[in-house]
Amino acid sequence: MRLDKYLKVSRIIKRRTVANEACDGERVTVNGRTARASYEVKPGDLITIGFGRRPLTVRVLKVAETVGKDGASELYEVVDEGQAADAGPARTGG
Numbered sequence: 001m002r003l004d005k006y007l008k009v010s011r012i013i014k015r016r017t018v019a020n021e022a023c024d025g026e027r028v029t030v031n032g033r034t035a036r037a038s039y040e041v042k043p044g045d046l047i048t049i050g051f052g053r054r055p056l057t058v059r060v061l062k063v064a065e066t067v068g069k070d071g072a073s074e075l076y077e078v079v080d081e082g083q084a085a086d087a088g089p090a091r092t093g094g
């Protein structure tokens with residue numbers, strides 16, 4: 001299945017056109033390499049999406065052409081939800 005379609009079916013990104021634009025803008029990598037929207041997704045792939053300054057990394061568990069809203073999260077597991085680049089330790093006033 002194409003990367004842009006997988007991102008939409010799994011509901012990681014709501015619209016396929018937005019997923020396609022993210023790939024064209026080089027904000028999506030698969031297994032550490034920039035990926036095009038036409039990349040064929042396979043179970044085991046690590047997909048990283050740059051959402052602003054907070055990247056999201058997921059591992060592909062299954063590939064399915066269609067899936068219900070409740071089953072979408074079964075297609076992947078979240079590996080890492082990135083932190084903002086300038087987020088430091090919490091400070092206490094004093």
